Amino acid sequence: MNRKPPSQQPLAVRISSGPERLAGLGPLLAEARSAVGDVPALLELAKSAAETAPNPGEGGTAFLWEMLASVTAVDVAAGRVIEPHLDAAAILAQSAALAAGSQAARHAALPDRNGPDAGAWGVFAAEAAGLRLEAKATDGSFLLHGAKPWCSLAAQLDHAVVTAHLDDGGRAAFAVDLHAQGVSFEDPRWSSLGLREIPSGTVRFDAVPAVPLGDAGWYYRRPGFAWGGMGVAACWLGGAVAVARGFKEALVAASDGGRKPDQLALAHLGEIDRTLTALTGYLARTAEAIDAGELSGSGAWSEALRVRGQVATAVEHIQALVSQNLGPAPLAFDPVYGKRMADLSLYIRQHHTMRDDAQLGARTLKGDHPW
Template identity: 50%
Template sequence: MSAELDERVQRALADLAQVHGRVDDALRWATDAGTWLPAPGTGHTRVLWAFFAAAAAIDVAAARVLEPHLDALAILSQAPQPVDLAAVGAGDGSSWGVFAAEGAGLALEAREDGGRWRLDGTKPWCSLAGALSHALVTATVEGGARRLFAVSLRESGVTADDGPWAPRGLTQVVSAPVRFEGVPSVPVGEPGWYLERPGFFWGGIGVAACWLGGATGIARALLVASGKREPDQLALAHLGAVDRAIAAARAALDAAANIVDDPPADVDWPTLMLRTRGAVADAAERVITRVGHALGPAPLALDADHAARVADLQLYLRQHHAERDDAALGRALLDRLADSGRRPW
């Protein structure tokens, strides 16, 4: 890392410590960070993911704001053709989300008319849609394929619901449906490009870096408590187990970052993403459990910052599909064995 980049990282983390859960301030902070943080795959992926982790260790919700904004900027930079962002009023000060979830009974369709695209329908799980200026949104095009579009969320045809949203974690990062009625948009890549590009899998690993940061913040509560009085053998065992979990997750992320920046010819991006996300998610859940066992109810009941951090991370972790992602990884391993005869280990 260059001295200039390191200085910016340290200054940004110091600024984040002053945000204190205010979403508008977090959005401004994230938008500024997006002007200088490196994109994944450009030689500094490890720096980027380490920044995600360090930010989440301070404020999980702010990292939840930062990561999709940076992901959107990376997607736009990876687009095979230039994207006409001026057509949707986007510029350097825009704040971005990425809305790609699907939901039963909900559909978003994109139709072209005279060379102009418009979106109609409802998109679920749109985080911070009421606060962001722009988003990258997947929609179904003629023939049934999914395609990515850039859209202004301040168009008159956009209605961002404010719920239902009743979590105890990420309370201000509302993720609710958005309705689109004839909203102008511009395509980003061809149909299928969004899900097929290597950057899709890089973005999935970037989310895991935020999970690691949240777990690190929780683990620090145990470290501080252990330093205030002589720990017994059980407390030491919890501390050691937490350290192993965090070290293993960090090693998995660092290894993945090295592959992203210098990929071998036979790299399997889906497998790398599933392995790394799974390793980090497991580590984060172990940290939550171990710290809870070691410290008991007091910090969850009496320490507002710690209680919020645990609740935020528990909800954020549910972006990992747990056993379903493990099943997807198992299928990928068997398919590769059948296709090439190569064993994974």
């Protein structure tokens, strides 16, 4: 059979773009493959990706998701690094568009993510019991006080978009310089076997200046919040595609060695094929709706919950099918396969499974559904 040599250019993940546009991802994917396990190189990859990545909702949403999925298909951790950097870029662009011409914009210039000193960005919006980050208004500006959990790679980043509690009980987003005086990083004591190179820990802020991005609640109200959530799902999809490609290659290798795949293996490969085909079609239609302005209202988050739920469920199912078919050997002896499975299993835990379905069900009960 015609086997692909290991040195061949990594394959892009197609959602809807044509071959020529996908071919343009070649250099980025080659960089991703050479940067596996090297965090500084992965951060440079994120900055490189931002130079050509479109923002969601501006006509190239499907290509943005293809970029995220394709990098993640090369290495799940690489996708996990570039996704928040691109999300931060989109948030800054949306905030700048909102503030354009306003008095707030004239008095609080946003960092230029493409400037010479902009560096690498993260997005820290998680909450945890016993930890609270507050933004205090002082003389027309804001200072951050408190702690933020689940801040991935914080000590190696330059800036971040963070959410913080306001005195009136609301929450708002802020841009913050992670090199500023008053920022400190706790040892995350990261023991995970998945995403080992991307520790997530607590960052503490002691009177750290921050630039507001929109008003109270804007970060969550904007359609970009939902669009960003679907971008994460595109990364999960890329990881699932990598698992599926590895499974197919294993079956081809076994066949070349004289062991033809049985009906069970072929049935599972067929199920994986139709699952991924359905997912990419769903994402293609969703991206088209975003770019057409059809997912900019209250229904955007419901669609994000559907997309994330569908992709996360499919990822876990594909992992289970492949693991059952290939058995323990690749988990024990194939470092690429083992890393991919461990990284992806941790990454998709950003989906809250039944809690997210309950949130979707509550919205459905109120009539927010397409059927």
